[in-house]
Amino acid sequence: MKILVLRGGALGDFLLTLPAVAGLREKWPEAEIEMVVGKKFGELVVGEGAIQAVRPIDQPGLASFYARAGKLDAEWSDYFTEFDLTISYLFDPDEIFFTNWKRAGGTGEYISHDPRNPKEAAWKHLAQPVQRLGGSVGDSRRLFGEKIKGVKKTQKRKPSWVIHAGSGGSKKNWPIQSWVQEMEVLAQKHDFAITWLAGEAELGLEGELPEIWKRGDHACVQNxxxxxxxxxxxxxxxxxxxxxxxxxxxxxxxxxxGILFGVTDPAVWSPLGERVKCWSRGGRWPEPGEWAEWVDRMI
Structure with missing residues (x-):
């Protein structure tokens, strides 16, 4: 049994799909499972007993499958003939991709599932194809790849807090100045060392942080x-x-x-995890001191 899962989107979209993929792994434990996703995501899941291989979704040639009646890329066409089951989470309302998949010689069963606008928890919405196949939602932690297995905790002088005060959408971001103010409140009761995470979307974060919050026990790390x-x-x-x-x-x-939700709904978009708690007040951001009080109760 060889299974292919196609999933576009950003990191969160990919991770919300993993319970469905884990369900495939649990239903067919001996199957070879491959994914077509963002190239970087493969580093998280490729390994024995997890995902066998990842092909980058931006690899040249796949775009030909989005054009009606065009010339299809030969390498991708050959690739699609290898699988017994293909599950596509690509947006394909006119079935252009599916038609081209068949035209290229795609084999086995093909299931297309629209990932947009879930009416329930997103991970449940994304698991519907697996349930139609007689499977169930799986434990996504079984998909830990070789590069992330075996993390060892190190001795630390102070409790280690990690903060990512950004996201891919600016409307989902609380101002960094508000984060700093709440950390100042929490520092009156707790002793901790903060690592501020910054990626491509937070290039200016280090310059916005007061010096006291990025030296000594604290640090800002990027990319x-x-x-x-x-x-x-x-x-x-x-x-x-x-x-x-x-x-x-x-x-x-x-x-x-502790996840701070502003305009988005945690009932739909909350991360999975037994130790995840979400703050949400129907679209508003916390009042001064409110986030610090909530975090204080949580810890």
Whole structure:
């Protein structure tokens, strides 16, 4: 049995799909499972007993499958003939991709599922194809790849907090000045060391942080690889962040998480994880001191 899962989107979209993929792994434990996703995401899941291979979704040639009646890329055409089951989460309302998949000689069963606008928890919505196949939602932690297995906790002088005060969408971000103010309140009661995570979307973060919050016990780190970020999260004592891909990664890692939701709905978009708690007030941001009080109760 050989299975292919196609999934576009950002890191959070990918991670929310993993319970479905884990369900495939649990239903067919001996199957070879491959994914067509963002190239960087493969570093998280490729390994024995997890995902056998990842092909980058931006690899040249796949775009030909989105054009009606065009010339199809030969390499991708050959690739699609290898699988017994293909599950596509690509947006394909006119079935152009599916038609071209068949025209290229795609084999086995093909299931297309629209990932947009879920009316329930997103991970449940994305697991519907697996349930139609007689499977169930799986434990996505069984898909830990070789590059992220075996993280060892190190001795630390102070509790380690990791904060990602960004996301891919600016409307989902609380101002960094508000984060700093709340950390100042929490520092009156708790002793901790903060690692501020910054990626491509937070290039100016270090310049916005007051000097006292990025030296000594505190640090700002930028543009780590996803396995490096995963290790930071899994070894932390507490993670705090917005509705973002990194927050989903934190939940998946098993870290203790406090997620701050503004305009988005945690009933739909909350990260999975037994240690994940979400703050939400129907679209508004916390009043001064409110986030610090909530975090204080959580820890």
């Amino acid at each position: 780590l690889t996803l396995p490096e970020v995963f290790h930071q999260l899994q070894s932390s004592d507490l993670y705090l962040g917005h509705d973002s891909g990194i927050s989903h990664l934190a939940g998946w890692s098993g870290a203790k998480c």
